[in-house]
Amino acid sequence: MxxxxxxxxxxxxxxxxxxxxxxxxxxxxxxxxxxxxxxxHHPGAVALIALTEENKIVMVEQYRKPLERSLLEIPAGKLETGEEPAVTAERELEEETGYQAGKLEYITSFYTSPGFANEIIHIYLANQLSKIKNPAKTDEDEFVELTELTLEEAVDCMKNKRICDAKTVYALQYLQLLERK
Structure with a gap:
């Protein structure tokens, strides 16, 4: 206004x-x-709610230096200059998980900290996953470990603070809302 x-x-x-x-x-x-x-100023990012055929959520564990600890998170990555968010989503899904999505659906976007930053995260739902034979590698300074959790297991991880970043909590709450419908 x-x-x-x-x-x-x-x-x-x-x-x-x-x-x-x-x-x-x-x-x-x-x-x-x-x-x-x-x-x-941040270029923006994407995050993926990647669901396996067994309805498990594909998560990555990685070390977050500002927090001095590892977190479980949904796959995510920053937009490259001029790159459309859907393209970033496909690239990050492949690099971080080795999967490609048969179906990629835009869910929503949100600002992470509008009081001091313009970073926006675009969230996508990735379904019909298939493993890629020779996936693109993660960035050379990025080390991640893949895990798959049920929604119930992921919510337990939120409760014990293994999952505590906004994009992942947002994604899990979105899944909980879908489950209630």
Whole structure:
């Protein structure tokens, strides 16, 4: 809504990294006062709810340095410049799991932390999975271990904090809603 709009007076880039950029904006608030906003720009990402024929959820375990621990997560990855989210979804499913989807359905998108970042994650449902003989390799600095869980097992992992990232919790709650219908 326009009544809450903040006008950018000046913007100062402060970091340009491999994945993110960070800037500090000076803004004019709706009441005419000024403030600063630290903003993280991210290219966006996709995440996949990949379901096997046995209705198990394909998950990856990987180490997350900011948390200093491993997490169980749904497969995901960042968008490459100019890449459509569905293409990213197919690529990440193959790289992280060795599967391809016979059916790929867009579910929704959400912003991860709109208070300071513009990162958006597009969630897809991948069904009719088949193993690829020679799948693309994961990124050279990415180490993942594959596991398949029932929805009940995944919910238990949420309860004991093995699953605690927003995209995976969001995906599992989506599956729970589908199950109730």
């Amino acid at each position: 326009k009544k809450f709009e903040e006008k950018t007076i000046r913007s100062k880039p402060i970091f340009n990294g491999k994945i993110i950029t960070v800037q500090v904006d000076e803004v004019e608030l709706p009441d005419g006062k000024r403030s600063k906003r630290e903003i993280v």
